Amino acid sequence: MRNAPHLLLNTPDIEIWPGGLLRARSNHDARLLAQASHVLRRKCDGRYLAAQLPQGLMALITRLPDAPGIEHALSVLDAHLSQPARVPPPQGELPLHQLQDRLDQLGLDSDDYAAQTGLWLIAEPAHLVLAGFDRYRRPLWLTRPAARGWQRMRAAAAGSGIAMDAISGYRSHDYQLGIFERKLARGLSVPEILNVNAAPGFSEHHSGNALDIGAPDEPPAEESFEHTEAFAWLQQNAGDYGFHMSYPRDNPHGIVYEPWHWCWVGVD
Incomplete structure (x- = not known):
């Protein structure tokens, strides 16, 4: 084998x-x-x-x-x-019908949510590649171009004396649904959860192109990341590697400011 x-x-x-x-x-x-x-x-x-x-x-x-x-x-x-080892797997995305069923169970109308937020349903990719490991030594899964962009960007930052690490990358629909189920079990309502978490199926992490980035000795996914050298470097250079910050202050989606969240969109 x-x-x-x-x-x-x-x-x-x-x-x-x-x-x-x-x-x-x-x-x-x-x-x-x-x-x-x-x-x-x-x-x-x-x-x-x-x-x-x-x-x-x-x-x-x-x-x-x-x-x-x-x-x-x-x-x-x-x-x-x-297939021979050198042959890449087929490209493609997974169907969304199972997700729609789960959203119905949460009482979420995907069309209404999309209209309110300007977000859209994101299918999971049929395969992802290992882009290294995150801060917690968990495998970091991304699409092939996002993985390549992240590896090159991190190496370039390191060459400038800037250290950064990944906090998380790809997350499945089930992962996001689990967040909602745990918070519902603690007594929060769906509208309360939506204030801080995108609805299942609407997170950029499902695409395999988004990752949360951190800096050594900084807590993960905190607004304080904007004061680090890593964030300053990303603002100046991330676009050269195809990444942009998805949720700046006062973004039109109503999502809280996330200076740590960057998504690969390709290089112009």
Whole structure:
């Protein structure tokens, strides 16, 4: 079997991770993950479903065939494994119909929200590439051009004596839905949550092109980032690498000022 590339293969219900990047949750997991070329991970709760081992697929849950989306995920994995390592996976985005169902459950009308905020529904990419690791040593997943732009930009900043790190990159719709569900469980209302969090499906992080950037010894995702040398450097140079700050003060979307949030939009 070929060596697993550093690609995250994405499906509506399941992420297919390359081996060696997921944290083991038990000694049994550690032994399996050490051998696995790929691991299937459920998006809604992070549960490991199956591992692709040299001898074949091993289920990590009972009744694996009944897991939602497993048939599609296995077909994606099989297609990937059948391709030569040098052949990139197909481009594309995932469908949005499952997200619409979840928004309905939250009582959110996506058309009304889009009209009020000027934001739009963002589909998840069908695959992402490993762009390094974030501040917390978690894999940083971005689209290929955003990953290339981030790596070049960070290296250029370092060459000027400016240190910066990633706080987070790609986030799934399920991740954003989880934020809402946890805050609802604490007693907040949907309108209160929307004051500080974009509705699920409307965050730029879903695209794989956005990342939150921090500076050493600075707390993550705080307005104080604007006083750092890293922020000053980004204001002057980020555009050269295709990045722009999405939510300046008094932005038309009604989102709080986020000097740490930058999105790759391409170089003119």
